[in-house]
Amino acid sequence: MIIEILVSVCLVISGIFGLVGSFGLIKLPDPMMRLHAPTKATTLGVGGALVASMLYMHFINGNFSFHELMITLFLFLTAPVTGNFIAKTHLHLNHKASDLPPTGTDRPWATFESDAMREKIEAAEDAKAD
Amino acid sequence: MIEYALLFAFSCYGLALLMNIYRIIQAPGPGDRILALDTLVVNAIALLALFGILEGTTVYFEASMIIAMTGFISTVSFTRFMLRGDIIE
Numbered sequence: 505m506i507i508e509i510l511v512s513v514c515l516v517i518s519g520i521f522g523l524v525g526s527f528g529l530i531k532l533p534d535p536m537m538r539l540h541a542p543t544k545a546t547t548l549g550v551g552g553a554l555v556a557s558m559l560y561m562h563f564i565n566g567n568f569s570f571h572e573l574m575i576t577l578f579l580f581l582t583a584p585v586t587g588n589f590i591a592k593t594h595l596h597l598n599h600k601a602s603d604l605p606p607t608g609t610d611r612p613w614a615t616f617e618s619d620a621m622r623e624k625i626e627a628a629e630d631a632k633a634d
Numbered sequence: 635m636i637e638y639a640l641l642f643a644f645s646c647y648g649l650a651l652l653m654n655i656y657r658i659i660q661a662p663g664p665g666d667r668i669l670a671l672d673t674l675v676v677n678a679i680a681l682l683a684l685f686g687i688l689e690g691t692t693v694y695f696e697a698s699m700i701i702a703m704t705g706f707i708s709t710v711s712f713t714r715f716m717l718r719g720d721i722i723e
Contacts, residue, residue, distance in 0.1 A: 520646065
């Protein structure tokens with residue numbers, strides 16, 4: 505009975521989070537804001553669904569498997585990477601380096617730093633360290 | 635009780651998939667389209683997990699693992715292509 509309640513709660517929470525994530529993708533006004541909704545809410549939603557599935561399989565169906573944990577771990581590891589890549593794509597397609605707010609250091613935004621500039625700055629830092 | 639929760643989760647994810655497809659068709663930029671495709675993949679994995687609960691089998695987890703990997707690789711290659719115009723440099 506307790507397991508049933510737990511599985512149902514996990515399922516409902518996961519459904520709500522999945523819906524909120526996809527709704528945010530449509531509703532939010534700015535591309536950078538839209539990035540937040542799927543990468544966070546939907547990842548949590550699918551995590552809830554997989555936890556519910558694991559509990560159900562172990563306690564009610566009687567066969568435990570690690571696959572759900574593997575999928576959850578994989579999604580939790582890859583969601584930030586894809587989010588970062590999409591944010592970079594958006595920055596490079598829609599903004600110039602001069603439009604962005606200052607970083608507060610001598611160096612520009614990391615994704616806009618050219619290789620030559622990076623080498624020069626790092627050589628200067630090495631010289632200062634020596 | 636689980637049946638009703640499953641029904642609720644199924645309808646939530648179905649609606650979420652429809653929203654993602656709407657966003658893929660009508661997006662303000664390519665970044666949003668890639669994001670919508672990535673979300674579509676994640677929602678499809680959740681739907682497969684729910685279907686596994688409904689059927690009471692663990693067969694679908696291999697499928698969802700493969701979908702997760704393909705989704706990640708495709709998202710990364712899409713974004714690499716948008717960034718550099720080249721996937722493997």
